[in-house]
């Protein structure tokens with residue numbers, strides 16, 4: 611079902627929005643505009659109106675902590691990511707998957723790929739180098755051994771153990787998920803490999819109790835919460851934000867985006883996306899997320915105050931290419947030309963984009979263009995921001 615998004619700037623007629631609409635080839639959205647243009651208010655409007663009109667789930671990568679109040683008001687879950695404090699995301703948590711022939715299996719090699727990507731991001735940004743071939747082999751072996759130590763193999767049944775219980779006077783055996791390994795287990799195993807001593811040493815800073823130990827813990831996120839807000843606002847240093855963004859995007863791609871029997875639709879919101887797009891690795895994570903989300907019918911909504919940077923980079927354009935809908939808000943003198951050229955807008959839109967007031971935008975739905983004034987109720991605005 612669509613919701614009232616705003617009014618046509620010129621005619622005053624209502625404009626309804628549903629980017630999951632089948633007439634669009636892609637449900638993703640990009641919100642682009644200078645600071646103060648109204649991107650966050652627009653993102654919040656889309657998220658909260660989708661939540662009240664549809665049976666939908668939303669995950670928010672909340673760099674500034676702007677969506678906490680909204681999340682609280684709608685009884686969602688806030689996951690605070692704070693240095694040195696367990697976040698409830700365990701990088702080594704694993705689930706079974708439906709294999710090609712319909713049988714269930716555990717895809718450990720997928721986890722190997724995930725860990726490799728995260729570690730290569732760490733090594734690149736901490737050591738300014740790439741992972742070498744020997745380290746790549748050691749990572750693979752160590753991930754496999756980490757699971758093996760807990761009795762977990764590719765066999766789906768190996769994910770569970772039987773635990774004795776009692777129902778009335780009867781003794782029962784219950785199947786429960788095994789305790790998952792953690793980054794500490796992996797680091798201990800990696801440290802035994804002759805060629806990965808340096809890598810294992812770097813990882814000590816990412817273990818429980820250390821400032822970067824947020825993801826060396828057991829999982830306790832309820833995957834079914836209707837709003838999951840990852841609040842990154844208390845992280846001020848760039849490197850920690852970079853690491854946290856990589857892990858959370860992986861979690862969203864691998865766990866949150868799985869098909870749900872509870873929700874009809876799912877969305878992922880990334881505000882201040884420029885903070886992630888400026889690093890090649892995290893930009894890659896968003897691109898990967900955008901591609902996979904589309905295949906699984908999950909909508910990605912990103913907002914950035916640096917549209918020119920997005921349009922100028924190859925990865926940025928790849929992400930924009932996946933966005934069937936663009937909401938173009940007030941532009942700077944620098945970005946306006948690039949935006950007009952990239953979206954093939956008429957020259958007449960230049961004045962509009964340069965002078966737009968907060969909440970005014972050009973709505974571009976796969977080339978279908980209209981000028982819109984997004985109307986926000988004062989009650990809705992009160993719920994935003996901390």
Ligand SMILES: Nc1ncnc2c1ncn2[C@@H]1O[C@H](COP(=O)(O)OP(=O)(O)OP(=O)(O)O)[C@@H](O)[C@H]1O
Pocket residue numbers: 643644645646647648649650651652915968969970983984985986
């Ligand atoms: N649709 C709207 N109608 C009326 N006022 C709006 C609307 N959208 C935004 N505003 C006003 O503009 C202010 C800035 O909006 P917002 O925080 O969404 O900007 P932003 O583009 O996210 O900026 P930044 O890039 O700095 O995060 C809001 O506090 C609000 O007062």
Ligand SMILES: [Mg+2]
Pocket residue numbers: 649650651881882
């Ligand atoms: Mg904002």
